Amino acid sequence: MNPAIDTRDLSFAYKDRGVLHAVSLSVEKGEMVGILGPNGSGKTTLLRVLSAVLDAQGEIKLNGRNIATYGRRELSKLFAVVAQESHVNFPYTVAEIVLMGRASYHSPFALEGKKDLAVARASMELTDCLSLSDRYLHELSGGEKQRVMIARALAQEPEILLLDEPSAFLDLKHQVQVFELLRRLNRERVLTIVGALHDLNLAALFFSRLVMLREGKIYRDGSPREVLTEKTIDEVYGIRVRVEPDPSGEKPQLFICPSS
Amino acid sequence: MNRSQRILIVHCFVGSLSLLCGLNVVAQAATPAPRRIVSLAPSVTETIFALGFGNRLVGVTTYCDYPAEALKLPKIGGFMSPSLEAIVAKRPDVVIGVSSATDPVKAREMERLGLKVTLISLASLRDILNSIKSVARLLGSPDAGEKLVHKITKQFDEVKTRVAPAPRRSTLLAVGLQPLVAVGGKNFIDELITLAGGENIAGNAAQPWLNLPDEYVVAKAPQVIIEAGMGSERERSAKYWGDLKSIPAVKEQRVYAYPSDKILRPGPRVGEGLEEIARLVHPECFAASKRESNKGSGCEGSRP
Amino acid sequence: MKVLDRRRMILVNGVLLALLALSVVGCALLGPVRLDLSQALQDIFSANPDAEILFRARLPRILLGVAIGGGMAACGVVLQALLGNPLACPQMLGVSGGASLGGILGLILFPHWLLPIAGGLLGEISWVPLAAFLGALLSMMLVYRFSLFHGRLHPYHLLLSGVIFNSFVAAVIMFLNSIVDFYQAQGLLFWLMGSLSTRAYLTVAFIWAYIIVGFLWLWAKGLSLNLITLGEEAAMQLGVETVALQRQIFVASSLMIGAMVSVSGMIGFVGLMIPHVVRLIVGSDHRLLLPASFLAGGIFLCWADTLARILLAPAELPVGIITAFFGGPFFLFLLYREGSRKLAL
Numbered sequence: 087m088n089p090a091i092d093t094r095d096l097s098f099a100y101k102d103r104g105v106l107h108a109v110s111l112s113v114e115k116g117e118m119v120g121i122l123g124p125n126g127s128g129k130t131t132l133l134r135v136l137s138a139v140l141d142a143q144g145e146i147k148l149n150g151r152n153i154a155t156y157g158r159r160e161l162s163k164l165f166a167v168v169a170q171e172s173h174v175n176f177p178y179t180v181a182e183i184v185l186m187g188r189a190s191y192h193s194p195f196a197l198e199g200k201k202d203l204a205v206a207r208a209s210m211e212l213t214d215c216l217s218l219s220d221r222y223l224h225e226l227s228g229g230e231k232q233r234v235m236i237a238r239a240l241a242q243e244p245e246i247l248l249l250d251e252p253s254a255f256l257d258l259k260h261q262v263q264v265f266e267l268l269r270r271l272n273r274e275r276v277l278t279i280v281g282a283l284h285d286l287n288l289a290a291l292f293f294s295r296l297v298m299l300r301e302g303k304i305y306r307d308g309s310p311r312e313v314l315t316e317k318t319i320d321e322v323y324g325i326r327v328r329v330e331p332d333p334s335g336e337k338p339q340l341f342i343c344p345s346s
Numbered sequence: 347m348n349r350s351q352r353i354l355i356v357h358c359f360v361g362s363l364s365l366l367c368g369l370n371v372v373a374q375a376a377t378p379a380p381r382r383i384v385s386l387a388p389s390v391t392e393t394i395f396a397l398g399f400g401n402r403l404v405g406v407t408t409y410c411d412y413p414a415e416a417l418k419l420p421k422i423g424g425f426m427s428p429s430l431e432a433i434v435a436k437r438p439d440v441v442i443g444v445s446s447a448t449d450p451v452k453a454r455e456m457e458r459l460g461l462k463v464t465l466i467s468l469a470s471l472r473d474i475l476n477s478i479k480s481v482a483r484l485l486g487s488p489d490a491g492e493k494l495v496h497k498i499t500k501q502f503d504e505v506k507t508r509v510a511p512a513p514r515r516s517t518l519l520a521v522g523l524q525p526l527v528a529v530g531g532k533n534f535i536d537e538l539i540t541l542a543g544g545e546n547i548a549g550n551a552a553q554p555w556l557n558l559p560d561e562y563v564v565a566k567a568p569q570v571i572i573e574a575g576m577g578s579e580r581e582r583s584a585k586y587w588g589d590l591k592s593i594p595a596v597k598e599q600r601v602y603a604y605p606s607d608k609i610l611r612p613g614p615r616v617g618e619g620l621e622e623i624a625r626l627v628h629p630e631c632f633a634a635s636k637r638e639s640n641k642g643s644g645c646e647g648s649r650p
Numbered sequence: 651m652k653v654l655d656r657r658r659m660i661l662v663n664g665v666l667l668a669l670l671a672l673s674v675v676g677c678a679l680l681g682p683v684r685l686d687l688s689q690a691l692q693d694i695f696s697a698n699p700d701a702e703i704l705f706r707a708r709l710p711r712i713l714l715g716v717a718i719g720g721g722m723a724a725c726g727v728v729l730q731a732l733l734g735n736p737l738a739c740p741q742m743l744g745v746s747g748g749a750s751l752g753g754i755l756g757l758i759l760f761p762h763w764l765l766p767i768a769g770g771l772l773g774e775i776s777w778v779p780l781a782a783f784l785g786a787l788l789s790m791m792l793v794y795r796f797s798l799f800h801g802r803l804h805p806y807h808l809l810l811s812g813v814i815f816n817s818f819v820a821a822v823i824m825f826l827n828s829i830v831d832f833y834q835a836q837g838l839l840f841w842l843m844g845s846l847s848t849r850a851y852l853t854v855a856f857i858w859a860y861i862i863v864g865f866l867w868l869w870a871k872g873l874s875l876n877l878i879t880l881g882e883e884a885a886m887q888l889g890v891e892t893v894a895l896q897r898q899i900f901v902a903s904s905l906m907i908g909a910m911v912s913v914s915g916m917i918g919f920v921g922l923m924i925p926h927v928v929r930l931i932v933g934s935d936h937r938l939l940l941p942a943s944f945l946a947g948g949i950f951l952c953w954a955d956t957l958a959r960i961l962l963a964p965a966e967l968p969v970g971i972i973t974a975f976f977g978g979p980f981f982l983f984l985l986y987r988e989g990s991r992k993l994a995l
Contacts, residue, residue, distance in 0.1 A: 139883045162889030169884065175734055176879045176934045181651045186877055190889040194873045197654055197937065207651065219651045242888070409831060426835075427828045524776075525840045525847060530965070548964055555836070556965035560849060561707035564699050565683035576831075577762060589706060589849065591697035 088150030187241030379486025380439030389613030501617025509543030723947025726921030752785020786908025843968030
């Protein structure tokens with residue numbers, strides 16, 4: 087069985103600044119992987135390379151096929167991306183935005199059909215934004231916008247979901263909601279999920295596998311307990327923490343130890 | 347102060363006043379006529395030559411092409427954009443420009459640099475004739491001005507007499523096709539058209555020059571169309587107007603391409619320009635073989 | 651959940667099409683001179699002044715106005731999507747500047763040269779609009795070349811190159827304006843302010859064919875245009891080949907704008923204002939926005955030209971002045987009424 091995502095010696099440089107160095111990562115179908123690392127470690131770049139927005143050196147295979155052999159329309163049915171921020175300069179309603187996720191499923195000359203509308207509606211129900219469907223995107227709060235973006239990604243009916251810091255602008259309640267939704271989707275639909283995360287504690291609670299990046303290279307790859315150690319945190323983030331298990335006893339949680 | 351001292355002061359006061367006035371008069375009479383003139387417009391150049399002072403011109407524009415001697419004179423720039431430096435370098439006694447064309451900012455600049463600048467108005471025929479007189483006076487020879495104006499007025503009268511018996515012909519005088527730029531009202535050419543026995547179809551317009559939409563020309567149905575702009579050419583005119591056959595000028599083949607500076611320049615040749623227009627508007631009044639006596643006014647007879 | 655469906659497409663476009671037809675008829679009947687319609691329709695082919703006013707003087711320019719108004723509006727919509735900027739307009743590409751410059755040079759250097767079409771069978775056209783179109787092509791290639799960044803047409807660079815190129819061209823035009831004579835300067839104004847004055851049905855037909863083809867091609871890209879307004883990366887991730895699309899849109903709209911400016915000079919404001927007004931009414935889905943803007947642009951320019959003929963009769967104003975003069979305040983009024991709610995600015 088081919089892994090959903092398989093990269094080998096992936097390298098990328100912005101002009102002369104190297105961002106990713108020989109990243110070899112393999113994600114099986116149905117896995118839920120969190121990519122961690124401080125700012126500048128290459129998390130976002132890795133996602134952009136995986137979603138074929140950037141061209142990198144090295145090999146990427148999706149479902150066993152080299153990514154270069156896919157057309158963009160095909161790729162958009164294979165994976166969907168939820169970006170950190172969305173800058174939409176034109177007034178679209180939530181329904182219009184979510185329906186754009188169906189672009190690859192109908193002819194560009196035709197309007198959306200019944201199935202497209204049904205899928206869009208279901209996606210909005212899942213992300214709890216159906217009630218916002220006729221509001222304009224730019225009128226929504228950061229959290230509402232994020233839910234709409236996830237709905238759009240789900241409307242693409244992807245096999246793989248890539249998320250870039252999905253909880254960056256959400257309040258605590260919505261952060262937990264988003265992660266619980268992701269876990270549900272992962273279990274019910276066998277959706278492969280790769281997310282770049284900055285909140286280490288939430289990452290530990292919801293993701294079964296964590297990949298820690300440091301200066302563009304994979305530093306650690308494994309279960310939360312293996313990756314989130316005091317030594318690793320110190321070496322990668324440069325801060326001292328204490329690691330204790332959570333109330334269930336299974337997942338590690340970090341306690342920050344300020345120096346003063 | 348005693349009485350005699352007061353009388354002395356009053357006498358001195360009155361005396362110096364009269365002395366000053368006297369000096370002033372003497373001073374005016376003693377101001378020499380300008381010997382170095384810069385012209386900022388072709389019509390001004392023509393006027394100066396026509397008054398006999400062509401030899402005093404030290405600078406003209408690149409558009410000054412009449413008379414032929416003007417071509418040899420040093421150039422100080424274009425019509426709308428004369429070169430300040432070139433003008434100053436010529437050390438003119440006076441710079442003569444046209445009030446509607448010369449940039450007032452440039453004029454002020456020249457005055458600030460110590461030059462004497464005179465702007466004449468050439469908006470109407472009366473302005474043109476008056477400006478000839480004022481330039482003549484400025485150059486110190488008012489008689490030459492009177493003579494020239496008299497000559498032009500005579501040319502006007504001759505034409506007026508010739509076309510008097512003929513009925514007015516509605517006329518369109520254009521200087522460009524695509525866009526169609528026509529002579530409007532408040533334009534000396536409009537007056538020429540009237541004097542020539544024509545009626546300018548755009549004469550009621552407020553602007554001296556205007557873009558005319560084709561439908562207006564068709565509606566006004568001019569009997570004569572004259573294209574006087576540089577580059578006017580018969581074949582092109584014919585092609586342009588050819589499909590508007592309802593226009594009398596087109597039907598009767600009175601569309602003339604007649605590029606002429608005499609018509610377009612508000613200068614001393616304006617009388618000749620009038621005749622040119624009249625010959626086009628009323629060719630029958632200028633028939634070569636003028637039948638004498640029994641034929642009455644001379645505007646009847648077959649059109650040439 | 652309100653979405654774009656066939657009913658809405660047909661309704662909006664149908665209403666606009668009807669308004670367009672009415673406008674064409676209305677504008678044909680209006681003008682600085684009175685038209686006797688019955689007289690005009692009686693003897694169409696004889697030397698009948700009313701017929702000539704209606705069919706030879708007014709109708710060609712009205713039809714031209716519809717085509718150019720529609721084309722400018724459509725290009726405005728597409729460019730706003732391409733540049734991701736609701737304030738983009740056809741002038742920004744630099745193509746119109748190049749076309750104006752080409753036309754002006756043609757007007758100064760060879761105003762009377764003619765090119766026979768089909769060996770003279772279909773008449774002749776002046777070299778001036780051809781020179782303008784050549785200017786448009788050259789400027790398109792230049793701006794394209796300067797905007798290419800790592801093989802991609804980056805919207806920011808496109809905008810910058812276009813604006814810089816326009817400034818340069820404006821300077822050259824001003825220079826030329828200062829050295830031509832008084833009468834040539836009048837002709838220059840035509841290029842700078844625009845005019846729909848034409849009697850040649852051949853020209854009108856040619857422009858119509860050209861613009862319809864261009865418009866249909868752009869309309870077919872409607873869905874991709876929606877996606878590209880979400881951002882380049884988002885569009886890529888939703889299945890759009892953005893690099894190719896940007897190039898295609900740039901070339902198509904440049905060619906259209908070049909042709910339009912070659913025939914009628916630079917008529918501004920239509921491409922900026924109409925997309926916004928239409929967007930306020932029908933929304934941002936380009937599959938409806940494009941045809942609606944095309945029709946609305948045609949209606950607008952039709953009336954603008956009529957006003958240009960009537961306002962200072964008998965003089966004809968450059969239509970570009972009308973579009974700016976009335977377009978601006980109307981847009982402000984609409985903005986005030988709707989508030990910033992729908993504009994996301």
